[in-house]
Amino acid sequence: MENIYELWAKRNPEFEKRYQDTVLSVFSDYGKGVSQYNDIRGKIFGAGYEVYIIAFFIGLYYNQTKPLVEDTAKRKVLGQPIMYWGNIEERAGRKAYGKIREYIFAALVARTDIDWIALDKEEITAQSVVKTLIDKMEEYANFGFDFILDKLEQDPNYFFKESAFLNVFTSFLVNENNEDDSDEPDDLD
Amino acid sequence: MIIKEIKIKNFRSYYGDNNFFKFSDGLTLILGENGDGKTTFFEALQWLFNTTIDKGNIESVSEMRKSKLEIGEHDEVSVYMSFEHDGIKSVEKSFTFERTGEYTYKVGPLIFRGYETNGSERVQVNGKYLIDRCYDAFIQRFSLFKGESELNVFNDRTALKQLVDKFSDIRKFDELVEFTKAFEEKSNAAYLKEMRSDDRVSREAKILENRIMDVSQKITENRRDIREIESSIEVFSMKLEELEANQETSERYKEIEARRKTQEEKRNKFKALISSVDYNHSLLDKQWILCAFPDILKEFKDKCSALSKEKRKLERDFDKKQAEELGKLKAVEEIQNTLVNGTAGLPWYLPNQETLEEMLSDRICKVCGRPIEEDSDAYNFMVAKLEDYKRHVAMKLKNETEAQQIQEQILFPNSHIEDLHNLSISLSGSNQSFVSGIAQEIVDRRELVDRYRSELKTVEDKLQDIQDEKARLLIQAGNVSEAVLEKDFNDIRGLFKQKGKAEVRLAELKAELASKEATLKSLKDELDALDPNSSQVRVMRDVHRVLDEISKAFGHAKEENLRRFLSEMEEKANEYLETLSATDFHGRIRLVQTANESTEIKLFSSNGTEISKPSGSQKTVMYISILFAISDFTQEKRDEDYPLIFDAATSSFGDVKEDYFYNVINSIKKQCIIVTKDFITKGKVRLSDVERLNCPVYRIKKADGFDANNLATIRTTVDKIKE
Numbered sequence: 002m003e004n005i006y007e008l009w010a011k012r013n014p015e016f017e018k019r020y021q022d023t024v025l026s027v028f029s030d031y032g033k034g035v036s037q038y039n040d041i042r043g044k045i046f047g048a049g050y051e052v053y054i055i056a057f058f059i060g061l062y063y064n065q066t067k068p069l070v071e072d073t074a075k076r077k078v079l080g081q082p083i084m085y086w087g088n089i090e091e092r093a094g095r096k097a098y099g100k101i102r103e104y105i106f107a108a109l110v111a112r113t114d115i116d117w118i119a120l121d122k123e124e125i126t127a128q129s130v131v132k133t134l135i136d137k138m139e140e141y142a143n144f145g146f147d148f149i150l151d152k153l154e155q156d157p158n159y160f161f162k163e164s165a166f167l168n169v170f171t172s173f174l175v176n177e178n179n180e181d182d183s184d185e186p187d188d189l190d
Numbered sequence: 191m192i193i194k195e196i197k198i199k200n201f202r203s204y205y206g207d208n209n210f211f212k213f214s215d216g217l218t219l220i221l222g223e224n225g226d227g228k229t230t231f232f233e234a235l236q237w238l239f240n241t242t243i244d245k246g247n248i249e250s251v252s253e254m255r256k257s258k259l260e261i262g263e264h265d266e267v268s269v270y271m272s273f274e275h276d277g278i279k280s281v282e283k284s285f286t287f288e289r290t291g292e293y294t295y296k297v298g299p300l301i302f303r304g305y306e307t308n309g310s311e312r313v314q315v316n317g318k319y320l321i322d323r324c325y326d327a328f329i330q331r332f333s334l335f336k337g338e339s340e341l342n343v344f345n346d347r348t349a350l351k352q353l354v355d356k357f358s359d360i361r362k363f364d365e366l367v368e369f370t371k372a373f374e375e376k377s378n379a380a381y382l383k384e385m386r387s388d389d390r391v392s393r394e395a396k397i398l399e400n401r402i403m404d405v406s407q408k409i410t411e412n413r414r415d416i417r418e419i420e421s422s423i424e425v426f427s428m429k430l431e432e433l434e435a436n437q438e439t440s441e442r443y444k445e446i447e448a449r450r451k452t453q454e455e456k457r458n459k460f461k462a463l464i465s466s467v468d469y470n471h472s473l474l475d476k477q478w479i480l481c482a483f484p485d486i487l488k489e490f491k492d493k494c495s496a497l498s499k500e501k502r503k504l505e506r507d508f509d510k511k512q513a514e515e516l517g518k519l520k521a522v523e524e525i526q527n528t529l530v531n532g533t534a535g536l537p538w539y540l541p542n543q544e545t546l547e548e549m550l551s552d553r554i555c556k557v558c559g560r561p562i563e564e565d566s567d568a569y570n571f572m573v574a575k576l577e578d579y580k581r582h583v584a585m586k587l588k589n590e591t592e593a594q595q596i597q598e599q600i601l602f603p604n605s606h607i608e609d610l611h612n613l614s615i616s617l618s619g620s621n622q623s624f625v626s627g628i629a630q631e632i633v634d635r636r637e638l639v640d641r642y643r644s645e646l647k648t649v650e651d652k653l654q655d656i657q658d659e660k661a662r663l664l665i666q667a668g669n670v671s672e673a674v675l676e677k678d679f680n681d682i683r684g685l686f687k688q689k690g691k692a693e694v695r696l697a698e699l700k701a702e703l704a705s706k707e708a709t710l711k712s713l714k715d716e717l718d719a720l721d722p723n724s725s726q727v728r729v730m731r732d733v734h735r736v737l738d739e740i741s742k743a744f745g746h747a748k749e750e751n752l753r754r755f756l757s758e759m760e761e762k763a764n765e766y767l768e769t770l771s772a773t774d775f776h777g778r779i780r781l782v783q784t785a786n787e788s789t790e791i792k793l794f795s796s797n798g799t800e801i802s803k804p805s806g807s808q809k810t811v812m813y814i815s816i817l818f819a820i821s822d823f824t825q826e827k828r829d830e831d832y833p834l835i836f837d838a839a840t841s842s843f844g845d846v847k848e849d850y851f852y853n854v855i856n857s858i859k860k861q862c863i864i865v866t867k868d869f870i871t872k873g874k875v876r877l878s879d880v881e882r883l884n885c886p887v888y889r890i891k892k893a894d895g896f897d898a899n900n901l902a903t904i905r906t907t908v909d910k911i912k913e
Contacts (some may be wrong), residue, residue, distance in 0.1 A: 004609055005606050046471075055479070061486070094468065096475040100621075101479070101480075104477075104480055104487070106613070107614075108486050111486055111489035117606060117607050117610065118500060118504065121501060122602055122604070123604055163468075166470055166473055167478065170473065170481055171481060171629075174482055
């Protein structure tokens with residue numbers, strides 16, 4: 002019996018092709034093969050999956066999914082199996098962060114209706130479970146890409162402010178803080 | 191000379207022949223920014239006025255014009271000026287150029303033509319002679335100024351001497367002084383000759399004469415030494431003055447630099463601290479992206495533990511059911527083995543199958559020893575007992591198989607839920623508290639960065655203040671470069687020592703001179719006191735006395751004349767200074783004579799203190815005042831006027847002062863052409879300020895659409911923006 006986590010981690014999620022040039026390549030060296038020049042050229046992230054992770058968490062925290070286009074010709078596989086995500090070289094101030102994979106997996110488990118009892122009883126297949134997990138992941142990320150693209154279309158420099166991405170994520174904390182904070186919106190500086 | 195018009199054709203950035211300037215008798219302003227062609231305008235004039243060149247130079251040709259020529263085509267470079275100088279005259283300097291190849295050009299001979307009107311007739315003359323006659327190099331020197339640093343015409347120590355030679359009558363005195371001196375010497379010689387031949391006093395006279403000659407020679411030597419020492423002291427003083435000014439500035443500069451470095455280090459430290467955490471990378475590397483994750487983690491953990499619980503319950507239920515089914519199998523076995531009379535029979539396995547079959551085959555009960563008849567009750571009982579045994583064995587086998595089957599049943603062949611549960615457990619504890627701490631970590635970091643930012647701001651403000659202070663210092667220090675200020679001025683002490691020694695020596699020499707002069711006087715008196723016999727000697731003596739007095743008087747008059755000339759010029763300069771400065775503090779100009787017949791310009795406040803470091807605009811006004819004064823002298827002494835042309839590279843005036851300043855210059859009614867970048871802010875002429883001017887204003891500008899890297903795309907356009 003193969004571990005679901007391992008089966009899932011071997012997979013290579015898909016995304017809609019149109020985000021390649023509009024989002025992925027804007028923030029990363031996606032499609033360039035090598036990520037060692039990102040600092041020189043001023044890209045915010047290195048590998049393409051880094052943007053994918055960002056997009057995924059945006060969908061996750063908004064708890065919004067967006068189904069990918071049906072037409073498989075308009076989709077593309079990311080190219081880097083999940084099992085390698087975060088295994089970056091520790092240089093130029095960067096640090097490996099492989100643990101993130103477990104959290105992504107945990108989130109997918111939490112947010113999918115998989116009959117794990119049936120799986121353990123062998124009433125359903127491991128493949129179908131992994132597919133559900135991957136589908137959910139792709140749909141969250143798809144929402145995230147859409148969100149980023151929307152912001153970029155309003156202001157092409159939106160995410161090039163140092164803390165713009167961080168602000169997106171800390172905005173999910175506002176509700177908690179509102180209990181003791183005033184109504185003032187967060188300073189977006 | 192009053193310039194009326196200037197036309198520039200194909201001279202450097204002045205492309206084509208549409209570059210036309212018309213000048214008023216007063217001020218004409220030409221506005222332009224760096225690179226707009228101000229200096230080129232000025233250089234075009236210099237080129238025109240220069241009578242020493244006799245060849246055209248391809249470098250003077252407009253790059254744009256050159257690039258537009260086809261091979262074999264030619265055009266012309268020319269600068270034309272019409273002016274008034276005893277009637278209307280004009281000069282034009284030109285040469286042709288032809289493109290002979292891709293990169294080769296041929297330059298034609300230089301043509302310098304002048305025209306003047308003779309009665310009603312226009313006559314062509316040599317341009318060179320016309321310029322030399324109407325605007326010679328000497329006048330140009332006090333008339334054409336490129337850059338404000340050139341305004342101080344007295345930087346060159348010979349300038350005043352030339353000025354004085356040209357404009358005062360002192361030159362004439364020189365001859366008279368020499369003339370009378372010669373008379374005095376001749377009469378002296380004649381007188382002494384007579385003395386020597388006088389029979390009564392010749393011996394004493396000879397002795398005295400020798401002594402006088404001796405002392406006079408010593409006095410001459412003494413005076414020469416004094417002059418030398420004085421001039422070296424002057425050199426020392428000048429150097430020291432410069433050094434001291436720089437020394438003070440240098441010390442302040444160093445102090446400012448030290449502060450700047452400290453603040454810059456601080457700034458770099460804060461910048462490094464601020465950028466030490468990259469917010470984007472931290473989302474991943476520090477997993478800040480999990481800041482909102484605690485709720486989801488809880489969902490996951492709850493789900494895992496619920497699944498685990500459910501699975502265990504299902505397993506327990508399943509086990510229970512299994513046990514029940516096994517129990518049922520056992521219960522079936524219990525019902526057997528009850529006899530007809532109710533007594534419990536032997537267990538079914540006693541006796542066993544072999545014993546029963548043996549007894550039935552042998553027809554005898556091997557327990558009681560009685561035979562058994564076939565079909566008898568005992569026989570049938572035993573048969574039934576055998577069958578029961580067989581049935582039992584079969585049933586036992588079946589039950590055992592069934593139980594085994596029941597026991598072999600498994601509810602959950604897989605353990606994925608256990609895997610999930612294990613993951614959930616591994617994400618608890620320290621991992622969980624790490625995730626819940628992220629939000630606070632971000633807040634803390636941001637607060638820290640805010641603090642760094644506000645400190646950085648303070649540091650940057652301070653740094654800006656220091657930069658301003660440095661800039662002010664450098665402006666005040668004038669043309670001193672930063673490199674000079676960096677240098678140590680250790681030699682200042684050495685200079686002080688040398689100067690001190692020289693001063694002591696000077697005092698000694700002066701004392702010697704005084705005593706020698708006294709000796710000389712007493713010797714002369716003694717000589718005069720001799721009573722010669724001959725009346726001829728007495729006449730000679732009297733003639734010499736008179737000529738001596740006359741010679742002294744001329745010498746004195748020469749000094750007085752120079753003094754008066756300078757004081758007149760000083761007076762005039764101060765009048766202009768006052769007019770140009772209006773209500774501003776302006777001080778008073780003094781022209782101070784130094785050794786070697788040179789002069790320095792100094793500014794004094796009314797309480798007698800020297801203003802040793804006048805500001806940029808004070809200096810400009812001061813020099814312009816003197817130039818106006820000099821110009822007045824040329825007008826008076828030579829009955830001719832000439833323009834003052836300034837190429838002011840930098841503006842010395844604030845916005846407030848400039849229009850006032852230019853209006854005053856305009857009202858002076860002296861032709862002035864000033865090329866300046868005043869009145870231009872961010873590439874635009876401040877038309878409202880220009881409107882307040884009373885003089886014509888031209889705007890020169892690079893035509894739009896030029897390529898910053900290609901000289902051939904640059905041309906200057908000339909627009910008159912105010913009549």
